Amino acid sequence: MDRLGLIAGNGRFPFLLLEAARARGLHVVVAAIKEETDPEMDTRAANDNGMEVHWMSLGELSKLIDTFQKAGVHNAVMAGQVRHKQIFSGIRPDWRLAKLLMSLSTRNTDMLLGAVAKVLSDEGIELISSTAYLEPMLAKQGVLTQRTPNETERNDIAYGLTVARGIAGFDLGQTVVIAAGACVAVEAMEGTDACIARAGALMGSLDDDASTLARSLTVVKVAKPKQDLRFDVPVVGVPTIRAMQAAGATCLAIEAGRTLLFDEENMLREANAAGIAVVGEQRPA
Template sequence: MTRTAIIAGAGALPAAVAAELDQPLVCALDGFQPAGLAVDQVFRVERLVPFLRGLADAGVERVIFAGAVQRPRLDPALFDPATAQMVPRLLAAMQAGDDATLREVLAIFAEAGFEIAGVADVAPGLVPGAGVLAGAPTEGDARDADRAAAIVAALGAVDVGQGAVVAQGLCLAVEALPGTDAMLDWVAQTARRPDPKGARGVFYKAPKPGQDRRIDLPTLGVETLRRAHAAGLAGIAFEAGGVILLDRAAMLAEAERLGLFLWARDAAGQA
């Protein structure tokens, strides 16, 4: 049996992934405790090389990254000599953006001899394929989803965000550093549609173009649906096979309760 380590961040995703595995080793970056999941080991970036050696000594062969993290503040006094040699490499990646940083992290783990699996590899039920999961998007909603998908692709190409809100063809908001919740809250408080009787709008979510899908897939949960409803939107569309639903059953029930559609949209814009 392949022993797997979950490199966990904050939120509910690490627990959802752990439920699909047989006794994984749960390792959390210091300061980013996963919700509802006991942690076996806490590590710091400044001691990355000893951490990797410890994983190998524990018989770990495969790692899965799950959960939200932000760039940690590094303490120069904590670096061991081997990890200190990686500092120029890590800093160069951080200066190039989030995607470059994630690619460098994956490269470091791969060079240490670990197989890197994605959430879709071990828990495919968390990453839905194409189809309308709840509700029924209209033709107007489909046009807004097309427009939002084009905007998200453009944003992702410059490593900005993974989401946008479009109503009646107009971009009401895009996701940036503050995140999805802040974007939807802003729409709820400020955005106005040209035609009050027209399409209410769509929130669209997708990975960045060229993103390594073994790490940092966008995630949707029940709270996202509630905020989309508060923003007056008709529903949520997302790229089929590219977005994690944290609790699919609960999300479908909540979408039906709120009268929102939930649409896993393929690359051609089809259900």
């Protein structure tokens, strides 16, 4: 049986990829990150003879390589978020990772993960796109909800796409929140949902009488210009809609074909119930 390595971060993404890989008859060897992976992974392994789980800390690059090599893994995927603040403050690197970190001139996420991918490749383990088994979950082009964006939201989407693609090019984040043509919040290390919450808190703090900004927020999330789909694929799901509802956001724009929709049916159901418009935008050529 062919073997696939799965480097599992947090959330449901690793479980969805696991199910898709098992449906193709693959034996999955999971490298579970102690600081991130849901303990449910052990429960799943106990009920599935076609997978095995090995727990390790975020900085144990040598253990990751040894685990995959001993299991006969030649192809691997990264699935699930590893929080940016964990990458830069939670790592206790082993000698191999410490050496890699010292060699980097720039220590942003893309640079670090790209270097890890190169080390794995040198050891005979190729990282492949995390969307390889999940293509049906990629967002489609067009309006995905019952409500279509209104004129103000359309204008905010257009502006937000320009801003989001600009910051994504610098690997700062992939999400911006817009209100009436003004950028209210830009994602950094905190993640999409926290960025949305920050925008909602900021808008809530404005003086109603003095504010010239509309109260509704439009959230725009994009892929990076040269997005490496082996890691850090844009993802939205039910938690995104709930974060938007709590913040008073009314519209979500994502890039069609480059954003994964988790639990799409329930996500769109909650969006419809909340009156939130969701639209898949085509990436320019």
